Amino acid sequence: MASTHTLETPDGTLYYEVRGEGPVLVLAGAPMGAEEFVPVADVLARDRTVLTHDPRGISRSTLNDPEQDSTPELRADDVVALLDALGADSADVLGSSGGAVTALALARRHPGRVRTAVAHEPPLMELLPDAAEQRAAMEDLIATYHREGVAAAWAKFMANAGFPVEEGDGAPAEEPSEQMLADSARFFAHELRETARYVPDTDALRGGPVRVVVGVGADSGPLSTSRSSVALADLLGTAPVTFPGGHGGFTDDPEGFAAVLRGVLESRR
Numbered sequence: 001m002a003s004t005h006t007l008e009t010p011d012g013t014l015y016y017e018v019r020g021e022g023p024v025l026v027l028a029g030a031p032m033g034a035e036e037f038v039p040v041a042d043v044l045a046r047d048r049t050v051l052t053h054d055p056r057g058i059s060r061s062t063l064n065d066p067e068q069d070s071t072p073e074l075r076a077d078d079v080v081a082l083l084d085a086l087g088a089d090s091a092d093v094l095g096s097s098g099g100a101v102t103a104l105a106l107a108r109r110h111p112g113r114v115r116t117a118v119a120h121e122p123p124l125m126e127l128l129p130d131a132a133e134q135r136a137a138m139e140d141l142i143a144t145y146h147r148e149g150v151a152a153a154w155a156k157f158m159a160n161a162g163f164p165v166e167e168g169d170g171a172p173a174e175e176p177s178e179q180m181l182a183d184s185a186r187f188f189a190h191e192l193r194e195t196a197r198y199v200p201d202t203d204a205l206r207g208g209p210v211r212v213v214v215g216v217g218a219d220s221g222p223l224s225t226s227r228s229s230v231a232l233a234d235l236l237g238t239a240p241v242t243f244p245g246g247h248g249g250f251t252d253d254p255e256g257f258a259a260v261l262r263g264v265l266e267s268r269r
Contacts, residue, residue, distance in 0.1 A: 002041070002052075006060075007085050009078065011068065015060035016053035016082050020045025024091035025265070026079055027052045027250075030070070030098030030195060031187040033059045039254040044261070051091070053082060055099070057186050059179060070191040072105035072198045080110050089113070092265050096120040097225065097247065098195045100215075107210040108201055116265055119232065120215035121225040121247050123161075125196045127235070128227055134160075138196050145188035150181055153188050162223040163247075202235040212236060213264050219246040 002017040017034050019041055025048045027037045033054035034041075041050045054061040056070050056078055079102065083091055092115050095103030100122035107117040125134035137160045145153035176184070205212050214233040220226040225247055233240040243260050245252035 005085070007081060009081055011056065011065070012063040013061060014053055014056065014078055014082060016051060018086065019050045020048055022048040024049045024051060024083070024086065024088040026082070026091050026093045028055070028079060028093060028095040028099035028102050030055045030075060030102055031058050031183055031191055032097065032099065033061070035059070036251060040250040040258055043254050043258040051082060051086060055102070057190065058183050068190070069194055071194045072101045073109060075102040076106035076109045079106055080113055083113055090115050092116045092118070094118045094120060094261055095122070096250065097123060098191065101195050101198050104200045104205070104212070105198070107208070107212055108204060111209050114210045116211040116213060118213045118215055118261065118264055120243060121217060121220060121223070121229050122232060123196050123225050124198065124200065124228040124232055125224065126199045127231040128224070134224065135197070138192065142188055142192060145185070150176070150184040150188070154184065161225065200232070202232070206236050214238065214240040215243045216240045217246040217249045218242050218244055223247055
């Protein structure tokens, strides 16, 4: 059973949940919030204190200035604020997708607060050989959002990222809720660009005090995030760790995903 909390910050309000007891583990997404992590968080809470949250401006985490962009650095500072609220000096961190970029920024910006940072499929498009094309495609889909709306932008996003897109307009099968539409709008207008264009200081991370592990989904072969994960691991001089499933493997196989993550966290350099 999770306890739910809110934390007032200079920028707004952060919503977060805490489960279990033991060493602290943060699960971070972006734009994905706490809700999608529930199945794997419940599994991991058997032997850890698991902290999940809605990232700034998403769902129940509101901003005083809704037009403020979400950067990896600001999201990393938010994680530190949550650790302070929890009374935790340090934590292990699993970040997935945009949350993996948050985890990398956290390891660089607040190295004393992180033990192991696991970056699961970070969308680091600047690390790819076709970075210029990826950058142009990102700007095009942001323009598509502003011109044609969320459904058209998601269709273009999914196709560019390498996800299979069914015949049609690419809109989700179910009617999106008002909150889903609002979160999608924030993602395209205020989060995607700063996240995808983030360039980690791999030299500093490679020789730094935080253990950084790159994760990639077993079924993520065609995805751009699989390519960027391999590129990051190469720059760090490590091999990526394979997790079950694809980009959202923690929802596809919570038990299997948790088992691999536990193995990573329990291993030593």
